[in-house]
Amino acid sequence: MTELSTSLITCSHLSMAFGSKQLFTDLNLIIPRGDFFCLLGANGTGKTTFIKLLLGKEMPTDGKIELAAELHNAANIGYVPQFRNIDANYPLSIQNFVALKLSNSFKPWLSKQEKSQVAQALELTGLTAKQQQVLGKASGGEKQRAYLAQAILKQPELLILDEPTASLDKTAKYEVLETVKRLNETAGTTIIFISHDWVLVSKYGKHYLEFDNGQYKTGTTADLGGK
């Protein structure tokens, strides 16, 4: 296999600055297909900007990013944002919440195929038994898995998770990460996991990129050792 067909994202000589603040310079990186890629660094070091560059929402100051052809279709990128406005009174069930994403139709009701898409996403995230649960009353881990289920509804090649475990307790963190791991292993979805949590990164990640005040480090998570 050539390098081109195994790499999903290739960054060459990438630099990004906002005014005088240099986030990173000369970043060279390949994210292979099927990777569990972790993005680390303190707040404001460039993690979110890096994602925006990948999504084409920001333009780099220098260098370029090449995305594999399938990522040019937006449906092939799933994104779970860090914050979601779901309070305790939120009325919809997990199943109905996940199905909201199927919005590109004039039919008020879901087709058979759409229903099976929802069922599959719930199955993959282990939420089948919980699908009737009201999302507002669901646990933190269940909520995150519901967001995951919505993000993978269209079976994306790439799934970006923006600190999905930040507000969760320890059990729920592992519950979410085990789900992500299963997606990565069984569905072959490439994962980009943004996190502050070194323990989770070394347990689940394959490669990492760490931003640190204008510098960056990259490698395999095995190198991180007991950090």
Place this chain on the structure above:
Amino acid sequence: MFALNFMRYAFEAGTVVAILCGAMGVFVAARRLPFMTHTLSEIGFSGASFGVWVGLSPLQGMMIFTILSALAADRLGLGDNHNDTSDAVISAVSAFFMGLGVLFLSLSSQNSSYATSILFGSIVGINQGNVTQIVIVSLIVLLALALIYRRLKFDSFDATGAEIEHVSSHWITLIFLVMVALSVSVAAQIVGALLIFVLLTLPSASAQPFCRSVSSLMLVSVVLALIGTWGGLYLGYLTNLPVTFFIATIETCFYLISAIYRRVAA
């Protein structure tokens, strides 16, 4: 009761408006816009008075004012979620337009009973022409709702998710605000400009603890709005007391029952 023309008209208009408001209310609640809706209604009062002054029907005056305000609210960014600045802006706008309404009524030399009927509703005072106008406007809004249903649903019940999917576009907010403006205008013909909450907010809020899907929320909300409207008309007919009073009381009771259920179930 139905031998009387005015009661028949009241039932026809009331039914259509209850269906419209029950359905729209679900999205007003999800987008957290009840107060903005109430303000539109107060602006509608000055629109209705303006209409009377220049020789239009109150409904037409109201539609002109509320649609223009909905467009303005959209320009000012008030059509999105509720926030603190919007509270202050909304208070100022409410006060100004209520004052303007009083001015127009005074200029049109209408007596105070006219103001009462605009502010508190005059369902048994409507005629065949009013019914036709109300039905046409309601059907247009319901048709628009059916057409944008899935996108509106996503944008209203998961704004963050919709934004990521590029579903949350500006025109959804804009169309929705115009739909709210029209709903407010027709609802005010039934329950009055000051009691718009009765049909646009209470039924959908009451439905919430019992429903897990947008379609069931709409169904229960419509049923509660219909029971209130029909019950109110019937009790008004029996007692000769204001219909609006009965509709407001019935809807408030539903809300109390729902709030108690929410407490007990939690």
